[in-house]
Every structure is written in C-alpha cells, then in structure tokens.
Amino acid sequence: MKKLSARRRHPLAAVVVLLLALAATGGLYSAFAPASKAQADETAQSLTIEQGKKLYSVGCASCHGTGGQGSSDGPSLVGVGAAAVDFQVGTGRMPAATSQGAQAPRKKPVYTQAQIDLLAAYVASLGAGPQVPTGEQYSPEGADISKGGELFRTNCAQCHNFTGKGGALTEGKYAPTLEGVDPKHMYEAMLTGPQNMPSFPDTTLSEKNKKDIIAYLNAVDSDKTENPGGLELGGLGPVTEGLFAWIFGLGALIAVAVWVAARTAKAKKS
Template sequence: MKKLSARRRHPLAALVVLLFALAVTGGLYAAFAPAEKAQADSSAQSLAIDEGKRLFAVGCSSCHGLNGQGSSTGPSLVGVGSAAVDFQVGTGRMPAQQPGAQIPRKKVIYSQAEIDQLAAFVASFGPGPVVPTKDQYTSTSPDDVAKGGELFRTNCAQCHNFAGSGGALTQGKYAPSLDGVDPKHIYEAMQTGPQNMPSFPDSTMPEAQKKQIVAFVRHTTSEEPNPGGLALGSLGPVTEGLFGWIFGLGALIAVAIWVAAHTTKAKKS
C-alpha cells in the first residue's frame, strides 16, 4: 500500500494517466467511427461532380464557360448553388433554345439523376442555395394556407396575380403562371430569384414562411374549387367584363338581328 501511494504521488503520474486516456479514446474512435460511410459519401460526391462536369461541357459551357465563369451570352454561375440548377434545368428553362427577354418553361431534357450531377458540379464553383429537402416545402399544418395567402398577396401577387395565374411585365417579360409547378421548384424560385424575380433568402423570408407560400399556391392552383364556374384565367374584372361584352352583348345583337329579320319576312308575307 505504501508503495502504491508513493507512485500516485509521483510527478509523472498525471501525465501517464492522461496518455492512457487519450490512447483509449483514440482506439474507441477508430473502432466505432463511420469512416467507411464518410469515404463512400465523399467518393459518390466526387463521382457526381465528374459526371456533372461532363454534362456541363456538352450542354452548358458554350454560354456559361467551361468553369461557369460566364460569357457574353450567359451569366457566371459561381455561387448560384445547386438550387438554381435544379430549378432552371428541372423546369426545362435550361438549356435555353434561344436568347430572349425571358426564357420560358419547356420540356425537361435531362433525367433527375443528371440534373443532380449538374447541380453538384455547379455547386463546386462556390457556396450558394442548396436544393431543399421535402420537409422544407411540404406543409403539414392547416393554418399554413391562410398564412401563406397573406404572404403571397404581400410579396408575390403584384406580378403573379392574386391566384397565381401570372401576368405581363415590361419589355416582353412576364410572371409565369404557377399552375402545375412542382412545390420544390416554387421554393427554389424564392431561394434563387430566377430571371426577373427577386430572391427571398432565409434572412429576408424564413423557411417557415416560404413553406406557407408553397402551401397556399398549391391549394389555390390545384385544390381550391371555383364556385363561380369558368375561371377565365382568374385575371379579375377586366377579363370578366371583356367576356361579357364580347359574348353577352354579341349574343344580344345576334338575337336582335334574328328577330328583325323574321319580323320583316312576316310583314312581307
């Protein structure tokens, strides 16, 4: 006992205990750390970037440059993030058919796997908005539609119309209809601000508010019934008045002509 107590009081005893603890901790970490999974994820990411680079060189580099630096016909992609690529390519806007005031939505030519590879390559240029997860744009609260309606009318209705039917802007530009747009792409548009649209990062519009807007747009364009009958594009009283003048007044004029013609024939006979 006296010998053991003497060893405990030795000046190097604390150092020996510390070294022993570090050795045990390192051994446990080496035994249980998910090194293989991390290496597999890194390898998969590198493969996606390599495949994306190949696709980018064929379909995008002629306008955006081999390294996304931009050119006279296409903007720089440094810092746009994977969300911008998923939106632009996932809605068929890119690759663009031809330059113009605005690039329209069209048929998608890449598979989702190829879009993910392109997004991984462009994301490697610099940090930017990332593709959202399903939880970020899928609403589970019944109150989100009402709250999203308030946010939409404040921030979006000036261009997209109060029902998301779209509208004209200046110099040949327009705000597209939101009918049938994937909820993920609506969220990404708010993240990245494509073409004429302003961006709404989390510092300006928190994630919860973007989710509420997505819930409102989905409800309005896909689920909400139209008790008035023909929606006429939900463009408001101008369209309704034009419909009334052209078809309503036109029908009255046609009936009046028919009555006058038959009255004349009756008098002659």
C-alpha cells in the same frame, strides 16, 4: 553479444520495444484497414462532382464558360448554388433554346433527375450557394393557407396575378403561370430568384412563409379545386367580375332601350 545483452537490461528497453510494436501495428492497420466512412463519402462526392463536370462540359460550358465563370452568352454560375441548377434544368429552362426570346420558357427537361443532381453538385463546388431544399422544407402539409395567401398577395401578385395565373411584364418578359408547378421548384424559385424574379432568402421569407405560399398556390390551382364562383375571369377577383357585369350587363340594357326607342319612334311615324 555482450553489448546486446547489456541493452536488453537497460531500464528503457521495454519502453522502446513497446513503442516499436505500436508503430508497427499502426502502420499495418493503416495499410490494410478499410477506408473510413468520411474518406468514402469524400471519394463519392469527388466522383459525383467529376461526373457532373463532364456533363457540364458537354451541355453548359459553351455559354457559361469552362469553369462556370460566364461569357457573353451566359452568366457566371459561381455561387448560384445547387438549388438554382435544380430549378433551371429541372423546369427545362436550361439548356436554353437556340433562338432565345426575352426569357427562357418552361419546357420538357433535357436531363434526367440523376443527371441534374450531378450538374448541381458540380456547380455547387464552384462556390457556396443555396442548396436543394428537402421534401420537408417545401411540403405544404400543415401550412397556413390563409397566411400564404396574404404573403403571396403582398410579395408576388403584382407579377404572377392574385391566383398565380401569371402576367405580362415589360419588353416582352412575363411572370409565368404557377399552375401545375412542382412545390420543390416553387421553393427554389423563391430561394434563388430566377430571371426577372427577385430572390426571397430565409431572411426575407422564412422557410415557414415559403411553405405557406406553396400551400396557398396548391389550394387555388384550378386543376385541383373547382371554382365555386363559376367563370373565374383570370382569377383577378370581384373587381374584374363586377366590371364585367357592369360593362356587358348595362351595355345590354342600353342596347335594348335604344332598340325599343327606335321601334317606338318608327311606329309613331307610321
């Protein structure tokens, strides 16, 4: 008891008691306090990735490998990013059909958007890549349609036609029509370069450039605007229309002239 009383009177006794109290308080708080927001977000993200992995194992691993490393039947998905998954699966190109042609066509999606988000989260966890764009990024509102047309004719018309009607490529491949395509998928296609298309990252085409191109394609979409020139002839422009008029118009005049000459010669013989 004398020793205990002596320790209580020690100059550092109060400091030791305070430190022990703080340690006990901190330990109890850590044990019973709710998890922080960062921890909760991290847990939710881990759960999302785990759910995405389950979907991937069932629908994608047979071609792309169990860890997304790729195989003889499908390319590696490491580093392609969430945007590539959202585009390919969201447009129905993936999963690919059993009998594949030169390229995967657009078709009705197999997965819901919620499932696509899970798959995208898992693939994004395999390696850094382009993220799914936000609505503000791909919305054509306030974009420059004229500038978008100029950019599209410079970078895209060689394959997709001047008004996005699509066109043939080599060895059975083709540039698909852009009519009725969701603006988000247009943005993702430019960002990731699916199949035969080159990619246009923000260093090549800025976010504003992509918005301008999307606005242009919306403006020329035949489902949304009426063509004031009448029959569009594939949307190839005045050269095609002029050639059509020249061939068929002049051809008709020549046919009429030949017919008149033949009738006149026959009349003279009579």
